[in-house]
Amino acid sequence: MGTQLFWFKRDLRVHDNEALSSAAAMGAVLCVYIVEPSYWRCADASQRQFDFLRECLRDLYRQLQALGVRLHLLTGEVPEVLERLHQQLAFSHLHSHQETGNGMTYKRDQAVARWCAARGVHWQEHVQNGVVRRLPSRDHWSELWSQRMQAPQKPVPAMTTAPWPWDEEGWPDWQAWGLPADTAAQRQRGGRTEACRTLHSFLNERSAQYRGGISSPLSAANACSRLSPYLSWGCLSLREVVQATEQALSEPRLDAWTRKGLSAFISRLHWHCHFMQKLESEPAIETRNMHRGYDGLREDDFNALHFERLCLGQTGWPLVDACVAMLQQTGWLNFRMRAMLVSVAAYPLWLHWQQVGHWLARQLIDYEPGIHWSQMQMQSGTTGINTTRVYNPIKQAQDQDPKGIFVRRWLPVLRRVPDTWLLEPWKMPASVQAQCGVQVGRDWPVPVVDLQEATRAAKARLHARRNTHEVRQAKQPIIDKHASRLRRDRTGQASAPAAQAQLDL
Numbered sequence: 318m319g320t321q322l323f324w325f326k327r328d329l330r331v332h333d334n335e336a337l338s339s340a341a342a343m344g345a346v347l348c349v350y351i352v353e354p355s356y357w358r359c360a361d362a363s364q365r366q367f368d369f370l371r372e373c374l375r376d377l378y379r380q381l382q383a384l385g386v387r388l389h390l391l392t393g394e395v396p397e398v399l400e401r402l403h404q405q406l407a408f409s410h411l412h413s414h415q416e417t418g419n420g421m422t423y424k425r426d427q428a429v430a431r432w433c434a435a436r437g438v439h440w441q442e443h444v445q446n447g448v449v450r451r452l453p454s455r456d457h458w459s460e461l462w463s464q465r466m467q468a469p470q471k472p473v474p475a476m477t478t479a480p481w482p483w484d485e486e487g488w489p490d491w492q493a494w495g496l497p498a499d500t501a502a503q504r505q506r507g508g509r510t511e512a513c514r515t516l517h518s519f520l521n522e523r524s525a526q527y528r529g530g531i532s533s534p535l536s537a538a539n540a541c542s543r544l545s546p547y548l549s550w551g552c553l554s555l556r557e558v559v560q561a562t563e564q565a566l567s568e569p570r571l572d573a574w575t576r577k578g579l580s581a582f583i584s585r586l587h588w589h590c591h592f593m594q595k596l597e598s599e600p601a602i603e604t605r606n607m608h609r610g611y612d613g614l615r616e617d618d619f620n621a622l623h624f625e626r627l628c629l630g631q632t633g634w635p636l637v638d639a640c641v642a643m644l645q646q647t648g649w650l651n652f653r654m655r656a657m658l659v660s661v662a663a664y665p666l667w668l669h670w671q672q673v674g675h676w677l678a679r680q681l682i683d684y685e686p687g688i689h690w691s692q693m694q695m696q697s698g699t700t701g702i703n704t705t706r707v708y709n710p711i712k713q714a715q716d717q718d719p720k721g722i723f724v725r726r727w728l729p730v731l732r733r734v735p736d737t738w739l740l741e742p743w744k745m746p747a748s749v750q751a752q753c754g755v756q757v758g759r760d761w762p763v764p765v766v767d768l769q770e771a772t773r774a775a776k777a778r779l780h781a782r783r784n785t786h787e788v789r790q791a792k793q794p795i796i797d798k799h800a801s802r803l804r805r806d807r808t809g810q811a812s813a814p815a816a817q818a819q820l821d822l
């Protein structure tokens with residue numbers, strides 16, 4: 318066999334890396350990571366993700382070094398880089414994982430396939446998780462997912478390497494690309510070492526808080542597993558997380574509360590691939606409504622002021638603005654708060670999901686296009702197959718942050734506002750404003766719309782569309798293509814098949 322080229326994508330680990338094991342079994346391997354300027358120019362990419370990736374690659378470099386193999390970094394568009402490399406070193410096989418990425422990576426992979434065909438290079442794309450390429454029907458998808466998750470993990474392979482034909486390249490300078498600077502000072506650190514530490518602390522120390530702790534933004538940062546960025550970048554395989562959790566569940570002394578929490582956690586790992594499968598099966602949902610009957614609903618009404626207030630965290634609704642502040646600093650939010658942000662954007666602010674989705678994606682260090690765009694559409698009411706969920710940010714604050722601890726933590730300006738006015742500071746009488754030193758209009762914005770009125774109007778517009786004959790008629794094919802065939806009970810256990818399962822919040 319000739320030289321095997323291994324192309325790391327979002328699978329930044331050597332353990333349980335099916336594609337790497339397969340390449341190593343076929344001969345001497347050259348391992349590359351290609352930094353693609355056109356990817357980083359996409360509207361859903363950001364410097365905080367770029368910085369996180371760099372940490373992942375540093376860690377991967379050390380993992381490979383321990384195997385006597387070097388990770389080579391290259392910068393450029395993938396087909397051009399492959400062409401340059403191939404001229405120096407005629408590799409026979411290209412190995413990678415299948416990727417369910419954004420529109421740019423989808424087109425890039427098509428270009429790579431054409432390049433491989435033209436050069437006679439055999440491209441082996443391996444399965445990475447529970448997402449099935451060219452899935453004919455959703456009917457048996459869950460069984461396939463379980464089979465893949467139960468398969469044995471691939472051990473770290475023994476490897477031989479080939480001589481590298483070029484000088485080593487350095488890490489590219491983000492600023493030199495002229496892209497906006499964006500760092501998240503309190504974000505998680507990248508790399509498998511951190512990923513394993515996080516998995517270990519979740520399973521051994523934090524999982525008792527999972528049940529009951531994941532909805533409030535106060536407890537969620539510790540109660541949630543925090544594995545999302547490591548799963549998105551492939552520092553951990555989904556299978557190893559599923560199997561480690563099952564191992565923890567098999568511990569006879571585990572209490573019932575933690576057991577239920579861990580079962581619910583496994584059901585979310587299932588949802589990880591369930592949502593990604595939607596984008597894999599229909600890449601267009603990144604750019605257009607899943608249900609075309611909702612086309613034109615919000616597109617022409619885009620309000621730049623509403624969008625600016627959302628992105629700056631100046632909507633005037635304290636829980637929303639506190640979530641934006643946390644997101645800017647950490648690159649992470651729990652599910653309920655993400656859903657609330659999108660609901661506020663989609664209903665009272667009446668913003669189309671695409672611009673909001675790009676902004677939110679750039680904030681997230683765990684950005685996973687398949688989950689993200691499916692969730693954006695679901696929370697905006699354009700899938701046509703999910704119940705409309707509208708989150709009232711004032712009620713959410715009463716339920717999830719009743720003492721205002723989270724809001725005051727992330728919005729120092731509100732620290733001296735008395736509890737009575739904390740959820741609606743713009744209603745504070747002038748005397749209270751003077752007492753606490755917060756002047757409405759100067760220190761705190763008045764919301765751009767009346768929450769109740771704007772939400773009522775938005776729901777009415779959406780429901781008017783939903784109730785038309787054409788929209789109802791077009792629902793079934795979407796259910797057939799995308800809906801889960803499992804109904805889950807509150808613990809996340811799969812039970813009887815259902816036309817459309819909803820995520821337990």
Ligand SMILES: Cc1cc2nc3c(=O)[nH]c(=O)nc-3n(C[C@H](O)[C@H](O)[C@H](O)COP(=O)(O)OP(=O)(O)OC[C@H]3O[C@@H](n4cnc5c(N)ncnc54)[C@H](O)[C@@H]3O)c2cc1C
Nearest residue numbers: 541542543544545585588589652655656683684685689692
């Ligand atoms: C508008 C919106 C956008 C989102 N964008 C992303 C995204 O880009 N990347 C991403 O990983 N998650 C996304 N989610 C889902 C969810 O919010 C995050 O997975 C979760 O907050 C990550 O934290 P965790 O790993 O601690 O979660 P845990 O509760 O510990 O869950 C473990 C894992 O299960 C998966 N998971 C959990 N909840 C969901 C869900 N609702 N749908 C699909 N998979 C889930 C994730 O892989 C997660 O890492 C989004 C949700 C919404 C509402």
